[in-house]
Amino acid sequence: MSAEKMETTASVSNGAGPVYEEKEEKLSPEDLSEMLAAGTKEVHEKAENTQFVKDFLRGRIRKELFKLGAVALYYTYSAMEEEIEKNKDHPHFAPLYFPTELHRHEALGRDLEYFYGPDWQNQIKCSHATQQYVDRIHEVGQEDPVLLVAHAYTRYMGDLSGGQVLKKVAQRALKLPPTGEGLEFYQFDAIHSAKAFKQLYRSRMNELELDVETKKKLVDEAVKAFHFNMEVFDELEEMGKTIKEDVLDAGMPVHGEMGGDISKCPYYTAKMAASGGSAYACQLAMAVLRHPTGQVLFATWFAALAGLAAWYLM
Numbered sequence: 001m002s003a004e005k006m007e008t009t010a011s012v013s014n015g016a017g018p019v020y021e022e023k024e025e026k027l028s029p030e031d032l033s034e035m036l037a038a039g040t041k042e043v044h045e046k047a048e049n050t051q052f053v054k055d056f057l058r059g060r061i062r063k064e065l066f067k068l069g070a071v072a073l074y075y076t077y078s079a080m081e082e083e084i085e086k087n088k089d090h091p092h093f094a095p096l097y098f099p100t101e102l103h104r105h106e107a108l109g110r111d112l113e114y115f116y117g118p119d120w121q122n123q124i125k126c127s128h129a130t131q132q133y134v135d136r137i138h139e140v141g142q143e144d145p146v147l148l149v150a151h152a153y154t155r156y157m158g159d160l161s162g163g164q165v166l167k168k169v170a171q172r173a174l175k176l177p178p179t180g181e182g183l184e185f186y187q188f189d190a191i192h193s194a195k196a197f198k199q200l201y202r203s204r205m206n207e208l209e210l211d212v213e214t215k216k217k218l219v220d221e222a223v224k225a226f227h228f229n230m231e232v233f234d235e236l237e238e239m240g241k242t243i244k245e246d247v248l249d250a251g252m253p254v255h256g257e258m259g260g261d262i263s264k265c266p267y268y269t270a271k272m273a274a275s276g277g278s279a280y281a282c283q284l285a286m287a288v289l290r291h292p293t294g295q296v297l298f299a300t301w302f303a304a305l306a307g308l309a310a311w312y313l314m
Contacts, residue, residue: 129235
């Protein structure tokens with residue numbers, strides 16, 4: 001990553017949500033955002049190589065696993081946002097409190113109602129791996145709230161990055177309505193520019209008055225968050241082995257994307273393209289173009305990927 005990045009500040013709202021303006025800022029390796037990026041690099045790559053993620057990146061989509069992934073996300077975000085609300089005035093979290101812009105549990109509830117029907121709350125349950133993740137979020141929220149910064153950063157920044165690419169692909173692969181039903185998790189209506197908002201969020205993180213030891217604790221917690229995510233992925237992979245193929249793929253095309261959880265590998269495709277993975281990118285493009293609707297999909301995907309790659313290299 002470059003030593004020079006952009007900081008953003010919020011200006012007057014235009015009536016459709018806040019507008020963010022960019023200004024120059026120099027970052028150092030001691031800045032929290034830089035420490036988190038460097039400290040989670042290895043575990044991020046491990047997350048990218050879980051079988052569930054690799055299958056997803058190969059274009060294999062399973063309807064039932066997509067739904068189960070949304071369930072896992074619902075419990076995770078409900079726990080995280082419950083603890084955020086309790087700690088919204090904490091000096092080490094208050095600058096990162098953006099409920100209107102970021103909170104996802106209500107949107108996930110609407111997605112689950114779309115997939116499971118009005119009685120969705122009685123049809124879902126928290127899985128073992130997800131429960132461990134949820135328990136850890138509650139633990140840090142109650143005992144050491146500053147660590148919520150690591151969980152919020154890991155989740156929301158991924159949602160605003162790769163999630164926006166995958167939303168388009170999932171919508172086409174799952175044949176979901178163009179009006180967005182089933183994918184509200186990925187829709188951030190109150191954010192005018194995802195890039196500008198992410199820059200603002202990182203600059204707010206870097207302004208937190210934290211000593212070096214606390215920053216190291218935050219990096220360790222972010223690594224734990226990735227591990228929890230990987231455990232959820234592995235669990236979903238095992239669940240997939242117990243569900244009949246006709247249930248897994250009911251109504252689904254052979255090619256597609258998603259698998260329920262975007263969060264675990266939000267930057268993979270961009271990183272592969274940006275780091276010289278040209279062979280990978282070409283193989284991916286050819287696979288997409290072989291799809292009956294591949295040419296249209298490729299044009300949409302390529303535009304989104306270009307923006308994501310640019311963000312990754314900042």
